[in-house]
């Protein structure tokens with residue numbers, strides 16, 4: 183091994199290391215335009231200008247020396263000279279993507295600080311030029327303290343200069359390493375270096391950079407994010423109202439039509455009280471779902487959502503989660519099932535388990551009908567400040583409550599059942615783009631279809647089953663049908679358990695069928711009121727009016743608090759079982775979420791009563 187000299191190509195994933203390796207050694211390493219292509223080290227021979235050969239090593243891309251995945255571990259060991267049977271590299275060739283300079287400088291600083299002779303290959307300058315960026319290699323060289331060579335690996339540009347620089351560098355002595363600098367500080371420095379090195383940029387690029395400075399600003403960024411969410415939840419209520427009223431009217435009309443067309447019979451009751459009242463009570467929330475997803479999809483497509491993730495990264499690290507959990511948690515706002523499946527991209531098993539366990543706390547779209555029906559009935563539709571309505575504010579509050587609860591639970595779990603250190607993460611920020619109308623419409627159609635399909639299948643079936651359980655056995659003279667029915671008797675038993683948290687029998691009745699899906703709570707209430715009501719006129723009353731007449735405000739608030747936590751979704755439990763290979767974790771999830779639901783509903787109820795609400 184004596185005399186073996188090695189130059190190692192290091193840098194972030196997708197910087198073009200393998201492309202440079204192939205160009206310099208004539209090898210045929212696999213290259214592709216996505217991160218994580220190279221997963222092990224590969225060696226080749228490079229002849230230096232002096233005629234002496236040096237061994238060139240291509241390494242897996244890495245975001246930092248604190249390795250989080252097995253491929254990054256290889257890179258770290260090789261760079262630090264800890265790889266078995268390998269001398270430490272005499273030269274580190276740091277490959278940077280010039281079109282993504284700031285991001286790539288974060289790791290570059292860490293590598294250069296090791297003090298080993300290093301050369302920077304400023305790769306992909308062609309892409310930077312295409313984007314209108316002109317980067318001063320001299321300024322970069324000044325800031326980093328090592329030679330910087332511009333290259334275009336795929337066009338073989340700058341290869342001779344790079345080879346010469348490697349030859350010179352390997353003559354130099356190993357310098358003293360600098361003490362390690364924390365990631366946050368390196369990010370700040372990377373930003374400053376990149377700004378100083380970029381001498382000109384196109385108008386578009388400047389605009390994007392300016393947007394990032396605003397959206398990623400330490401305190402303005404979160405403020406803007408919050409303001410945006412604020413607008414979204416206001417819109418969910420105000421914009422949806424005319425459409426929801428229209429749908430509600432249409433369903434009422436269908437019920438009347440059915441009543442007029444059919445003679446009085448159980449079948450007619452099944453159609454009107456069961457199917458139309460139950461399923462209809464959920465379908466009226468379609469406009470709100472569509473409006474919510476319009477905003478979510480637009481934020482995703484424009485590139486803003488990735489910035490939101492970046493902002494959240496700090497918060498996530500604070501509770502011991504990695505930023506990699508953000509995308510799974512974000513998907514959980516639509517539905518926890520794809521969210522839990524998306525945790526497969528999290529390498530650390532404990533990180534992943536924590537993320538799975540808190541995913542159901544993100545407010546999924548199935549909760550929207552439950553929240554919306556209660557808010558519309560109990561929270562006055564008043565403006566509290568300019569166009570800011572109280573109803574939208576309460577809805578936003580419920581979403582935020584879920585997020586805070588999830589973060590608190592993560593913090594507790596990370597110190598108990600899933601103990602371990604948080605792993606860092608850097609996300610590639612995509613370019614800003616104007617969302618395409620066509621893509622938005624397709625996305626909205628898909629969400630609307632999922633919602634309607636649920637209404638037509640699971641909610642339909644549970645509603646019919648509940649209607650049957652509510653109608654049999656038939657009530658005797660002077661007895662209420664609900665009291666006589668099987669469902670009513672079960673509910674009376676359950677009511678004893680939930681009375682201490684302010685729930686009435688109607689709620690107890692809706693909780694069991696709502697295990698199938700949360701929206702069923704709404705359809706169950708609608709069905710049971712329709713069955714209980716014998717007076718034809720009162721029957722036509724809207725669900726909201728019935729709730730207002732029968733429930734107190736503390737009960738309604740407790741019901742909202744319950745749904746922030748309650749794991750009322752069979753499919754989530756099933757997918758958790760599959761992803762964690764057993765019943766232990768879904769069992770734990772059910773238990774802890776029901777316990778929190780019970781405690782918080784109780785606290786809400788008794789606080790509201792104490793406040794005299």
Ligand SMILES: Nc1nc2c(ncn2[C@@H]2O[C@H](COP(=O)(O)OP(=O)(O)OP(=O)(O)O)[C@@H](O)[C@H]2O)c(=O)[nH]1
Nearest residue numbers: 196197198199200201214218219220243306334335
């Ligand atoms: N336009 C342009 N494309 C380049 C340049 N260098 C590399 N590429 C392309 O960038 C992509 C990534 O290159 P790779 O060589 O696979 O990147 P890598 O750094 O080895 O990535 P990992 O193995 O994932 O760490 C490929 O599609 C290359 O063709 C360049 O200088 N200019």
Ligand SMILES: [Mg+2]
Nearest residue numbers: 199200219220
């Ligand atoms: Mg590679």
